[in-house]
Amino acid sequence: MREKYAHIDINDTDYLDSLPFEKYADIMAEWGAKERGLAAAQRLSFAQLAATDLTFTEIEAQYGEETAINAGIARDPDAFELDADWFARARPVVEVNPEFVERHVAHKTAKKLRSEGLDVSTQVPLDFFPGFRADLIVREDGKTRVIEVKTRSSIAADRRISQLAYIIKSKPGWTFELILVGEPQSRNAPTAETPPDRQKILKLTQHAEKALESGLSEAALMLALSACEAALRASMADEQRSSSNTSYALNQALNRRIISWDDCLNLADLRKQGDAIIHGFTHDTLSDEMITSLIETARRLTAELTA
Secondary structure (H helix, E strand, O other): OOOOOOOOOOOOHHHHHOOOHHHHHHHHHHHHHHHOOOOHHHOOOHHHHHOOOOOHHHHHHHHOHHHHHHHHHHHOOOOOOOOHHHHHHOOOHHHHOHHHHHHHHHHHHHHHHHHOOOEEEEEEEOOOOOOOEEEEEEEEOOEEEEEEEEEHHHHHHOOHHHHHHHHHHOOOOEEEEEEEEOOOOOOOOOOOOOOOOHHHHHHHHHHHHHHHHOOOHHHHHHHHHHHHHHHHHHHOOOOHHHHOOHHHHHHHHHHOOOOOHHHHHHHHHHHHHHHHHHOOOOOOOOOHHHHHHHHHHHHHHHHOOOO
16 A cells, blocks of 8 residues: 655644544554554555544554544544634634623632632522622622623613612612623733823814814714723823723723713724724714714713823
8 A cells, every 4th residue: 555645744733733534534544653663555545544443443553543533533433623603603602602601701700709718609689679689799808799700682671770770879888880791801912002182182182073064974984983992091190000901991980980881882892893894894883973973972981081
């Protein structure tokens, strides 16, 4: 039998890792047989080998452990190769099962807080809000903190979160916090980044208005998003992480009531549309009214900054 892969360098891992499973397994089987002195006439192709009744130990003895493992994979009816089509159809778990993501993050958050010595309870019914269970309740020094872990879609679908935040605001010794999951956690800034300046933010809002007046809606959106997020970072100047973590700044601004729930949801929606535009897509739902509202939010946030 002619040695099919004699020209291939077995140490070229970059090449081997790029191959389809069957071709990779065939190469490893041939090399494994050669290393163990199995004559070319006696060697089986990987497909032939996987179709035999040879055990793992028998395959390992003649073709090596790697080939024995590959044969087990090939024989498994539930095993399949993750090809380009599979990845094209794949979706983030936060889209497919947002509840799972929320539970996972809530569990990790509770574990972390308990490791800090805090009294943490989960899924706690609230007497003052019938029918609702708080994700986390943290008690410390006579104060009670309610923490909700939610995806953006969950917040939009359940307005009780907004009602809960409003009620807790009026309760002495109680605070409310939101952990927003499923959003991009950071946006890399150039190494030469500088803190947002009030006058520069105002100029961004002015440029956004001019672009909108000129019919350049997508450009106006990007300018308004930049102004709004810069104003958020400036308002969170005491938070070291806020300069590079947009979602963190957004969550903390919401917790501190710097922005409203409606502003938060609107900004999150428009950020996704802005991301789509950056990558060459368009959104039929984008309207001038939405951009105008975002500009107004940026102006209000900027006006509240210290000049």
